[in-house]
Amino acid sequence: MGAAGGLAVLHASRAASWAAPPAAPLAFGLTPVFLNNDLALLSSLQAYLEKKTGRRVRLVQRRTYQEITALLVSGQLDAAWICGYPFAAYREHLSLVAVPLWRGRPLYQAYFIAGADRDVSTIEECRGDVHAFSDPDSNSGYLVTAAYLAERHERPSSFFRRTFFTYGHRNVVRAVASGLARSGSVDGYVYEVMRETEPELTRRTKIVRRSEWLGFPPIAAARAKADAPGVRHVQRALIDMHREATGRQVLGMLRLDGFTLAEPRLFDAIAAKMALVRRLG
Amino acid sequence: MSAPAPRSGPASAPARRWERWQPSAWPITIKAPLMVAVFMIGVGVLASHLVLTRLAETQERHLRALTAAYLDGLSSSLIPHVLREDVWEVFDVLDRARSLYGGIAVRRTIVLNGTGQILAASDPARFPTGTALPAAQSAVFAARAESRGEEPVLVVDANGRRAHVRRDLVHQGRKVGSILADIDISDLIAERNRVLATLALTNGALILAMAVAGYFAIRRIVRPVRTLADHLERSRQGRIGPIPRAALPPPHSEFGHLFRRYNALVQAVDEREALARRLAEEERLASLGRLTSGMAHEINNPLGGLFNALYTLKHHGEKEHVRLATIRLLERGLGGIRDVVRAALMAYRDKGQRRVLARGDLEDLRVLIGPETKRRRLTLKWNNAISGQVSAPVAPIRQALLNLLLNACAATPEGGTVSFEASANGETLRLVVSDTGSGLPDRYRAFLESEGPITAPIVEGSGLGLWLVRRLVDEVNGQVAIGVGHGVGTRITLSIPLDREALRDVA
Numbered sequence: 001m002g003a004a005g006g007l008a009v010l011h012a013s014r015a016a017s018w019a020a021p022p023a024a025p026l027a028f029g030l031t032p033v034f035l036n037n038d039l040a041l042l043s044s045l046q047a048y049l050e051k052k053t054g055r056r057v058r059l060v061q062r063r064t065y066q067e068i069t070a071l072l073v074s075g076q077l078d079a080a081w082i083c084g085y086p087f088a089a090y091r092e093h094l095s096l097v098a099v100p101l102w103r104g105r106p107l108y109q110a111y112f113i114a115g116a117d118r119d120v121s122t123i124e125e126c127r128g129d130v131h132a133f134s135d136p137d138s139n140s141g142y143l144v145t146a147a148y149l150a151e152r153h154e155r156p157s158s159f160f161r162r163t164f165f166t167y168g169h170r171n172v173v174r175a176v177a178s179g180l181a182r183s184g185s186v187d188g189y190v191y192e193v194m195r196e197t198e199p200e201l202t203r204r205t206k207i208v209r210r211s212e213w214l215g216f217p218p219i220a221a222a223r224a225k226a227d228a229p230g231v232r233h234v235q236r237a238l239i240d241m242h243r244e245a246t247g248r249q250v251l252g253m254l255r256l257d258g259f260t261l262a263e264p265r266l267f268d269a270i271a272a273k274m275a276l277v278r279r280l281g
Numbered sequence: 282m283s284a285p286a287p288r289s290g291p292a293s294a295p296a297r298r299w300e301r302w303q304p305s306a307w308p309i310t311i312k313a314p315l316m317v318a319v320f321m322i323g324v325g326v327l328a329s330h331l332v333l334t335r336l337a338e339t340q341e342r343h344l345r346a347l348t349a350a351y352l353d354g355l356s357s358s359l360i361p362h363v364l365r366e367d368v369w370e371v372f373d374v375l376d377r378a379r380s381l382y383g384g385i386a387v388r389r390t391i392v393l394n395g396t397g398q399i400l401a402a403s404d405p406a407r408f409p410t411g412t413a414l415p416a417a418q419s420a421v422f423a424a425r426a427e428s429r430g431e432e433p434v435l436v437v438d439a440n441g442r443r444a445h446v447r448r449d450l451v452h453q454g455r456k457v458g459s460i461l462a463d464i465d466i467s468d469l470i471a472e473r474n475r476v477l478a479t480l481a482l483t484n485g486a487l488i489l490a491m492a493v494a495g496y497f498a499i500r501r502i503v504r505p506v507r508t509l510a511d512h513l514e515r516s517r518q519g520r521i522g523p524i525p526r527a528a529l530p531p532p533h534s535e536f537g538h539l540f541r542r543y544n545a546l547v548q549a550v551d552e553r554e555a556l557a558r559r560l561a562e563e564e565r566l567a568s569l570g571r572l573t574s575g576m577a578h579e580i581n582n583p584l585g586g587l588f589n590a591l592y593t594l595k596h597h598g599e600k601e602h603v604r605l606a607t608i609r610l611l612e613r614g615l616g617g618i619r620d621v622v623r624a625a626l627m628a629y630r631d632k633g634q635r636r637v638l639a640r641g642d643l644e645d646l647r648v649l650i651g652p653e654t655k656r657r658r659l660t661l662k663w664n665n666a667i668s669g670q671v672s673a674p675v676a677p678i679r680q681a682l683l684n685l686l687l688n689a690c691a692a693t694p695e696g697g698t699v700s701f702e703a704s705a706n707g708e709t710l711r712l713v714v715s716d717t718g719s720g721l722p723d724r725y726r727a728f729l730e731s732e733g734p735i736t737a738p739i740v741e742g743s744g745l746g747l748w749l750v751r752r753l754v755d756e757v758n759g760q761v762a763i764g765v766g767h768g769v770g771t772r773i774t775l776s777i778p779l780d781r782e783a784l785r786d787v788a
Contacts, residue, residue: 130410132369162411164368171369179406180372 025056026230029068029080031135031217041253048246052237055230063167065137072222078230079221085139087220088271091264095226097219098238098259099266102189106262109188110140110211112148113176116204120183123148123209131160132172132181139270140187141169144211147273150280170194177204189216193255215266219259235261309503314495318488325484329477336476340469344444345435347385352433352448352460354378359392360450363458366394368410372401379403386465388443391418392450394458418461421445442467505536509543516547523547561749576621578652583614590614620648636780638675638710640667643703646679650686650699659693662700671705672780674757678712681753685714685773688747692718692771710777717770721763729761729773 028049030042042059049057060077062068069086071077073093087094099106114120114129123145133156134141142165149159156163164181166172169190175181188210195202219238221231241247242258251258300306307315355378362370375390391402393414402408408415421436422445433448444466450458512524523544530537590610597603623645643665654661682701689699697717704711721729725747754761759777 130368162368164410166369166373171373174376175369175372178372178376179404180368180401180410181405182409 025058026053026079026234027058027060027071027077028234029060029062029072029077029082031062031065031068031080031082038253041250044246044250044253048241048244048250049234049237051246052240052244053230053233055233065135069137072220075222075225077222078225078228079219079234081217081219083135083137083139083217084215084267084270085143085274086137087215087218087264088139088267088274089137091267091271093223094220095223096262096264097221097226097231097235099218099262100216100254101257101260102216102255104257105213106216106260106266107213108140108216109213110144111186111188111191111207112145112183112209112211113173113186113191113205114183114208115176115179116206118182118206120208126183126208127159128161129182130180131156131163132175132184133163133165134169134172134184134186135165135167138169138187139214139217139273140211141172141185143270143273143277144214145185146277148209148211150277153280155280170198173198173201173205177201183208187217189255196255212269214269215262218262218267310496310500313499314492317495318492321484321488321491325480325488329480329484332480333473333477336473340466340473341435341437344385344437344464344466344469345433347382348435348444348446348462348464349433351378351382351385351387352446352462354382355390355460356448356450359460360452360457363392363394363400363450364452366400368401372403372405375401375403386468387462388465389463391461392458393461395456400458414461422447422461437466439466439470442470505530505540509536509540512543512547521547521550557748564749574652574656576652578656580618580621583617587611587614621652636672636674637670638667638673638678639670640665642675642679643667643682646682646686647701649683650690653687653690654699657690657693658695659690660696660698662698664700664702666702666704667710671710673710673777674780677753677756678710678775678777681750681775682712682714684747684750685775689714689716689718689771689773692716692721694718697770705779708779710775710779712775712777713772714775715770715772720765720769721771721773726763729763 026049046057046059060068060071060080062071065083065086068077068080069082069090072080072082073090079097087096102108112123112126114126120126131145133145136142146156149156164175166175166184169187172181172184172186173191173194176184176186184205191202191207219234221228221234225231237247238259239261241251304312355374358374358378359371362374371392375392378390379387387403389402389404389408391408391414392400394400397414399408399410399412399414401410408418421438422434433446436445438445442465444464446462446464448460449456450460508524508528512522515521524540529540529544532538532541587610590607593607594604594611598607647661647663647665650661653659686699686701693699693716699717700713700715702711702713729747729751751761754775754777757777759775762774762776764772764774
C-alpha cells in the first residue's frame with residue numbers, strides 16, 4: 001500500500017493527468033457489471049467521491065471486465081468496482097476496499113433467464129439454445145452458469161448451440177427479451193433493479209434458476225496500493241456514503257443500502273466455481 | 282277482323298323504340314360534349330398514368346438514396362462486428378439504428394455472415410441467430426442475384442407496401458456478409474394513392490364541367506338549326522311560315538343568310554299557294570257557271586211546257602181527261618227539274634266523309650253533265666257497271682270525275698262523243714273518261730301521271746281543273762293513266778284502290 005498519488009487539482013485532460021503523477025486524480029474503475037450507462041449516476045458518484053476525498057476523481061470505464069481488471073492489477077487504477085470472479089482470480093494481487101450492501105447483505109444471486117413465452121423451468125430444458133452471457137470474466141454473467149454445467153460435465157459450447165457475450169448485464173436482458181438469445185446469464189441484482197426501471201424489458205423474460213447467494217461484486221484496489229491515502233479516502237467515502245444526502249442520492253440511484261468492509265472469504269464460493277470450471281478445462 | 286294480330290306488329294314497336302336510343306339518333310348537343318368528354322378521359326388517363334409513373338420513379342429514386350445512406354451508415358459500423366461474428370454488437374447496432382434513421386421506416390433488418398447464415402436480425406424471434414435465411418426472404422432477390430456488390434439491390438413490392446433491399450458487406454474486396462432490410466413504403470403508396478385520387482377528382486370535375494359547358498355551347502350554336510328544323514317540321518303539317526324577324530341572326534352570319542333565304546322561299550311558296558287558291562276558286566266558279574247555265578237550260582226547257590200546262594188547266598181544267606193529262610205533264614216536268622236540282626245539291630253539298638260509293642252517286646253525274654252535253658250536241662256514252670255499293674270515298678271521286686267530264690266536254694268538238702265507264706273488281710274501282718277531242722298536251726299528261734306529292738300547282742295555262750283532279754286522286758291514293766281514246770282524243774283512267782276495311786264493315 002505504498003506510494004501513489006499526491007493531491008492535485010487538475011484540468012480534465014486524461015493525458016495530462018497521467019503525465020503528472022503528483023497532480024494525478026484518483027482513478028476509479030467501473031465495470032459494466034453496473035448500470036454504468038446512466039450518466040446522471042456517474043456524475044453524482046464522481047461528485048460525491050471528489051467531495052469526500054477532496055481530490056479530482058476520474059471514472060474509468062472499459063468495455064470488458066478484463067480491461068478494468070488489467071488496469072487495476074497493474075496499478076493504473078486506484079480502485080475499481082469489479083466482479084467477484086476477477087477478484088477471486090486475482091486475489092493475491094488485490095485487496096478488498098468495500099462491498100456493497102444490497103437488501104442489507106453483501107450478497108447477490110446469479111439468474112439464469114429465458115424468454116417469458118418459453119415453457120421451460122430448468123436449465124436442462126435450455127439445451128441447444130442461443131445463450132447470452134454477459135462477460136467471460138463475470139461471475140453471475142458467465143461463471144455461475146459455466147460451473148453449473150461443469151458440475152454436470154458440460155461446457156457452455158457443447159450444451160448451448162451458440163453463445164455470445166453482450167458485455168453488459170442489461171444487454172443480456174435485452175438480448176433475451178428481444179429473442180436474439182433464447183436464454184441468458186445475468187446478475188440478479190441488475191435484473192431486480194431493471195424490474196423497477198425497465199419493467200417492459202424484464203417482463204419479456206423469466207427467471208429459470210436463481211443461484212445460491214454469492215459475494216456482491218466488490219470494490220477492490222491493487223494490493224500494493226491498498227494503504228495509499230487515496231484508496232483509504234475512497235474506502236472512507238464509500239463506507240460513509242449512506243450517512244450523507246449526496247451519498248444517499250447515489251445509493252438511491254444504485255438501489256443499494258450502503259457499503260461495508262468484508263473479508264475476502266466472502267468470495268470463496270466463487271473461487272470454488274472457478275476451480276471447478278478450470279478443472280473441466 | 283277476327284284474324285290474330287301478326288307477330289311482326291308488336292315486335293317492331295320496341296325495335297323502333299330501340300332505334301331512337303341508338304347513338305346515331307342522339308342529338309348533337311349530347312354527342313359532341315360526350316365525344317369531348319371521352320377524348321378528355323383518354324387524355325386524363327394518359328396524363329395521370331404519366332404523372333403516377335414519374336411519381337413512382339421519383340419515389341423510388343428517393344427511396345434508393347435514403348436506403349443507400351441508411352445501409353452505408355449501417356455497414357460501416359457493422360463490418361468489424363460481422364468480421365468477429367459478434368452477435369450482440371451486430372444486434373445492438375441494428376437495434377440502435379432503428380431509431381436513428383427517421384427518413385425511412387425500416388421494418389426489419391437481417392445481417393448475414395459470409396456463409397449466408399443469420400448473424401442477427403432486428404426481429405430475432407422470427408429470424409434466429411445461426412439459422413439459414415428462410416427461402417421466402419432469399420427468393421425476393423433471386424431475380425436480382427447478379428447485381429450484387431456494395432450497390433444496394435432494391436426490390437419494390439407495391440402490393441405488399443414494402444421495399445426489400447440487400448447490400449453486401451465488403452471488407453478488403455471480400456464479401457464478409459450482407460444486410461437485408463425490409464422498408465415500409467405505405468407512406469409512399471398512400472402518397473401515390475392521394476395523387477391518383479386528386480388527379481381522378483380534378484380530371485373528373487374538369488371533364489364534367491367541360492361536358493356541361495360543351496352542352497350549353499353547342500346548344501347555343503345549333504339553336505338556329507333547331508329553329509329552322511322546327512319551321513320545316515311545321516311545314517310538313519301544312520303551316521309553313523317565315524321565321525320571325527326577332528329570331529333572325531345577324532345578316533352577315535352563316536345562319537343569318539340561311540334564314541333569310543328560307544324566309545324568301547316561304548314567301549314564294551305562300552304567294553304560289555295564294556295564287557293557286559285564287560285560281561281554284563275561279564275555276565270552281567267557272568265550272569259552277571257552266572253547270573248553272575246548263576241547269577238553267579235544263580230547267581228552262583220544261584218551263585215553257587209547264588206554263589202551257591197551267592194555261593190548259595186554267596181554261597180547260599173542268600174536263601177531267603184534260604185535267605189529268607195536264608197534271609201528269611206537270612208532274613213529269615217538275616220531276617225533271619227536281620232531279621237536276623237534287624243532283625246539283627248532292628255534288629256541291631256532299632262534303633261529308635261518306636265512304637260507300639253507290640251506283641246512284643255516279644248516276645248523279647250523268648244528270649249533272651247532261652245539260653252540258655246537250656248544249657254542245659255531244660253524244661254521252663254512259664256505261665255504269667257498278668251495281669251495288671263499293672267502299673271508296675264519295676266526295677273526292679265525284680268531284681274529280683265531274684272535273685274530268687266537264688274537261689272532256691270542253692275538249693270535244695260539236696258532234697263528238699264523251700264516254701264514261703265505271704267498273705269495280707274486288708280491289709280496285711276503275712273509272713274511265715274518254716273524249717274525241719284534240720288530245721291532252723304533254724305537260725298535263727306528265728303532271729297527271731307523276732308520282733309523289735304535288736309541290737306546286739300548274740300556274741301556266743288553264744289546267745287548274747287537272748290540278749284539282751290530281752290532288753283529289755292523291756287524296757284517295759289513286760293512280761291516273763292517260764291514253765288515247767277510240768282512235769282519237771284522250772282516255773283518262775282513274776284506278777282507285779277499294780278500302781278493304783270499310784268494305785268489310787259494309788259486308
